[in-house]
Amino acid sequence: MKNSELTLHKENTPVVSERDRAAMITPAVDIFENDDALTLVADLPGVSKEHLELGIDRQVLTIEGRFDRAEEGALYREFCGCGFYRRFHLPDNLDLNQTNAELKDGVLTLRLPKAASAKPRRIEITAR
Amino acid sequence: MTGFDLFKEMDSFTHEMDQVFRDLGFGRPLVSGSAYRGYPRINLRENQDAYILEAQLPGIDPKALEMTILKGTLTLSGERKAPAEGQGTWHRRERGYGKFMRSIDIPAEIDGDKVRADYKDGLLTVTLPKAASVLPKRIAVQAN
Numbered sequence: 347m348k349n350s351e352l353t354l355h356k357e358n359t360p361v362v363s364e365r366d367r368a369a370m371i372t373p374a375v376d377i378f379e380n381d382d383a384l385t386l387v388a389d390l391p392g393v394s395k396e397h398l399e400l401g402i403d404r405q406v407l408t409i410e411g412r413f414d415r416a417e418e419g420a421l422y423r424e425f426c427g428c429g430f431y432r433r434f435h436l437p438d439n440l441d442l443n444q445t446n447a448e449l450k451d452g453v454l455t456l457r458l459p460k461a462a463s464a465k466p467r468r469i470e471i472t473a474r
Numbered sequence: 475m476t477g478f479d480l481f482k483e484m485d486s487f488t489h490e491m492d493q494v495f496r497d498l499g500f501g502r503p504l505v506s507g508s509a510y511r512g513y514p515r516i517n518l519r520e521n522q523d524a525y526i527l528e529a530q531l532p533g534i535d536p537k538a539l540e541m542t543i544l545k546g547t548l549t550l551s552g553e554r555k556a557p558a559e560g561q562g563t564w565h566r567r568e569r570g571y572g573k574f575m576r577s578i579d580i581p582a583e584i585d586g587d588k589v590r591a592d593y594k595d596g597l598l599t600v601t602l603p604k605a606a607s608v609l610p611k612r613i614a615v616q617a618n
Binding site for chain 1: 515521530563594
């Protein structure tokens with residue numbers, strides 16, 4: 347039933363082949379949750395705002411960061427210039443329209459506020 | 475509260491496999507005797523006039539970063555501060571915090587006065603110009 351849609355979606359997914367992705371680095375992340383929101387912090391050293399792709403599609407969050415840099419003349423290497431890639435399945439109690447992302451000094455901070463219905467509520471008791 | 479399982483990671487298996495292999499020798503340092511891995515991760519390359527060192531230092535105040543060069547050894551030290559913790563739950567804590575120090579041997583003589591360091595997007599790039607004594611010299615042949 348949804349098969350055609352899925353294929354279409356796959357074709358639309360951009361730029362990199364699956365093989366390239368396998369070579370990409372999984373960035374280190376912190377995920378913190380409080381009553382209001384989920385906060386995801388990811389280390390993406392060397393990725394500028396222009397080269398960062400963030401997407402949320404069907405509750406799947408994709409973080410993809412690339413960087414362009416000279417690779418010739420390498421003497422010693424501990425990280426590759428192949429970019430960062432990581433995906434997460436998001437819980438469905440978030441208000442995705444309120445998502446806020448900030449990139450500073452190679453650190454991505456993504457705030458995913460919870461939907462109003464998912465926030466804990468205090469119920470006042472009226473005394474009669 | 476959102477359960478840990480709800481915040482599922484996708485494709486994690488392939489990536490973990492990949493990293494296991496990487497640690498087994500793929501992408502190993504090209505220079506022997508320098509297989510040590512510490513924080514920060516570094517790349518070193520060279521061009522005609524200089525060595526270029528890149529270090530991954532995301533989320534660091536460049537003012538708090540200290541760099542010294544002594545007899546061909548470059549030492550980088552600093553601290554990454556842990557974020558303030560509020561009330562809540564950690565689902566992942568993979569990013570490290572704390573003090574670090576790392577020394578890197580520079581393979582040839584450099585001109586210490588002309589070293590330049592730039593910090594951008596969490597990446598530190600240090601340009602270490604080669605000393606005049608190690609640069610190739612062109613000798614003019616006199617025709618008699």
